Amino acid sequence: MTQAKICGLTTPETLDAALAHGAAFVGAVVFPRSPRHIQPLHGATLFERARGRAGIVAVTVDADDALLTEIALILKPDFIQLHGNETPERGQKVRALTGAGIIRALPVSTAADLEAAADWQDVADHLMFDARPPQGSALPGGVGHAFDWTLLAGRSWPRPWFLAGGLNPDNVAQAISLTGAPLVDVSSGVESAPGVKDDGRIAAFMAAVNRS
Numbered sequence: 001m002t003q004a005k006i007c008g009l010t011t012p013e014t015l016d017a018a019l020a021h022g023a024a025f026v027g028a029v030v031f032p033r034s035p036r037h038i039q040p041l042h043g044a045t046l047f048e049r050a051r052g053r054a055g056i057v058a059v060t061v062d063a064d065d066a067l068l069t070e071i072a073l074i075l076k077p078d079f080i081q082l083h084g085n086e087t088p089e090r091g092q093k094v095r096a097l098t099g100a101g102i103i104r105a106l107p108v109s110t111a112a113d114l115e116a117a118a119d120w121q122d123v124a125d126h127l128m129f130d131a132r133p134p135q136g137s138a139l140p141g142g143v144g145h146a147f148d149w150t151l152l153a154g155r156s157w158p159r160p161w162f163l164a165g166g167l168n169p170d171n172v173a174q175a176i177s178l179t180g181a182p183l184v185d186v187s188s189g190v191e192s193a194p195g196v197k198d199d200g201r202i203a204a205f206m207a208a209v210n211r212s
């Protein structure tokens with residue numbers, strides 16, 4: 001059965017909705033340019049209710065050691081999601097520095113982009129295939145952009161993997177059926193406006209995943 005991560009949660013109500021509907025992972029985005037940005041201290045208070053009920057993921061973009069240390073000590077995530085230009089060597093260092101598991105987001109627009117997965121097989125606990133954002137995008141993720149899911153059809157990967165990018169309650173069942181994704185990740189597709197999560201859309205997304 002496919003499991004889901006609901007990302008970019010910023011309120012107790014929407015975090016509770018994600019947990020109540022069975023999200024296996026919940027994400028806090030620590031990236032000031034994002035409309036979903038949360039300070040580690042605020043995130044620690046908010047996400048404590050999820051501890052032991054879902055994997056807590058801190059989404060970071062080329063974060064420096066000082067920020068990663070703050071996240072590790074204060075938010076205490078189960079996983080750090082690397083969503084920037086981090087190398088596998090940097091991934092090893094982030095694991096050692098934070099003690100958290102590693103989710104590596106890989107931007108995809110063509111079949112060649114999938115080859116980067118091999119570089120991460122000894123470093124990442126989970127891979128995440130996310131759409132490469134359109135040129136000029138202010139964010140490397142969370143923009144509701146999808147890639148050609150058929151690129152993943154029939155492929156297998158050395159690590160459990162997430163499908164991300166442009167998923168929503170109306171298309172997630174088709175995305176799972178085409179790709180066989182064991183894990184899916186969503187942010188803007190369960191919002192009513194950028195950064196504003198919607199309980200009803202979270203419920204509908206989870207229902208579609210749970211039916212798949």
Ligand SMILES: O=C(O)c1ccccc1N[C@@H]1O[C@H](COP(=O)(O)O)[C@@H](O)[C@H]1O
Nearest residue numbers: 007034141142143144165166186187188
């Ligand atoms: O959500 C963000 O604001 C964000 C910022 C910086 C890096 C990653 C971000 N989000 C990640 O992107 C995926 C896909 O987003 P969407 O569903 O297409 O909106 C999201 O789930 C996060 O993991």
